[in-house]
Amino acid sequence: MAKWKVVATAVTFGRINKEPLERLQKAGCEVLLNPYGRPLTEDEMIKLASDADAIIVGNDKVTRHIMENCKNLKLIAKHGVGTDGIDINAAKTLGITVTNAPATNNEEVADLTFGLMIALARGICKANTDTKNGKWIKPTGVSLYQKTIGIVGVGAIGRAVSKRATGFSMNILGYDTMENEEAKRLGLKFVPLDTLLQQSDFITLHLPLTNDTRNLLNKDRFQQIKKGAILINTARSQLLDMDALYKALTDGTLRGYGTDVYDFEPPEHLPFFDLENVILTPHIGGTTLESNLRMGNTAVDNVLAVLNGQIPPNVVEG
Known part of the structure; x- marks a missing residue:
């Protein structure tokens, strides 16, 4: 041969x-x-x-x-x-x-999801920069403990996120096309997407990209999100309408957005990249x-x- x-x-x-x-x-x-x-x-x-x-x-x-x-x-x-x-x-x-x-890489992506969540909730990235630059500014963050997390896509990674959420005594909501008994045993409650968006303090995306999921979070869906929520995306960038995302980040709908995924790599510069309430990582979820x-x-x-x-x-x- x-x-x-x-x-x-x-x-x-x-x-x-x-x-x-x-x-x-x-x-x-x-x-x-x-x-x-x-x-x-x-x-x-x-x-x-x-x-x-x-x-x-x-x-x-x-x-x-x-x-x-x-x-x-x-x-x-x-x-x-x-x-x-x-x-x-x-x-x-x-x-x-x-x-x-x-x-x-299920566990590693779930780790990064919580890393981004905590960093945004506590202002860790800005606090790090400020402190290194000689500024003593204590950001006032929000707690994860006993908050509601909404997991959009309850596959293997979504379930790994659920396990971590139990360690923070979080109320766990999930949305998927099929309910999963393992997730239910972890304490996750399956709800319609609209309900999840309206009730969740933290929302994390773990869906594959398909014709049905493209732009799943569009202008109308962003209007349903609980004010002050933190959104994490370690799945696919095309799950979001980027114009609607920018508006949500600048009008107070979202407290913050953390993403590890982009349409192309390296990504073209988008307006939301410049916002202080955004954390970007270079697709390191599985690295x-x-x-x-x-x-x-x-x-x-x-x-x-x-x-x-x-x-x-x-x-x-x-």
């Missing part, structure tokens, strides 16, 4: 932890890592992967055009969970398998030593399965 070529466009693959990279090399694969330190454009990906057998992708967009110009491509392995950036239908039509790495190793090894498990003529363990169906 000819040597397989694997192009890893995921920015952190093979850099934070070497084990997944070494597994591919030990299996006889030629591996090319991302040389740019950011998601690739269409032309860049085609140039790097035109003769690749497999691509391990991060937050890159993988379009039909890319697939059609990578003639040897057999597998697109997501280094993470969400596959909305991959044209699944095109892959299916072209006979290319798509896989992901489920349950590899820890531990989760990176899990994501990398799961992606490699999928690559090696296809290399050996087997069905990979984490196939994403179209």
Whole structure:
């Protein structure tokens, strides 16, 4: 068998932890890592992967055009969970398998969710800057203890957030298309989205991006949000109407907004970036030593399965 070529466009693959990279090399694969330190454009990906057998992708967009110009491509392995950036239908039509790495960063994303929540509630980022600059200003924050948290999307990450919320004795509301018994055992109460928005002091988004969830929080929904709520988004930026978000951040509807996700990476500058009640992080929800190793090894498990003529363990169906 000819040597397989694997192009890893995921920015952190093979850099934070070497084990997944070494597994591919030990299996006889030629591996090319991302040389740019950011998601690739269409032309860049085609140039790097035109003769690749497999691509391990991060937050890159993988379009039909890319697939059609990578003639040897057999597998697109997501280094993470969400596959909305991959044209699944095109892959299916072209006979290319798509896989992901489920349950590899649930706990880490839940950790970051609470980190952003606490930072906004207590004004930690501004307090840090002020103190380092010789200013002794004590911000008056709001407590999480016994407040109401609304979890929009009660999948694995939403349930991990629920577990953390119990440690703050929070009243936990959840919204999803299907109710989950595990979440109920954690004390979460399923309610309609409108009710969740009206009653929650903290709102956190954990939904996949679909035609049904795009702009889920639009102008009308923002008008339903409890005044002074804090909103966290570690899911997908397109769940929000950005104009409505800016208005909510400047008219007192939202006390603060924390996000780890953007339409493109690096993101274009948006007006809400300049607001003091906004915290931005560079899509680090799944970026820890531990989760990176899990994501990398799961992606490699999928690559090696296809290399050996087997069905990979984490196939994403179209």
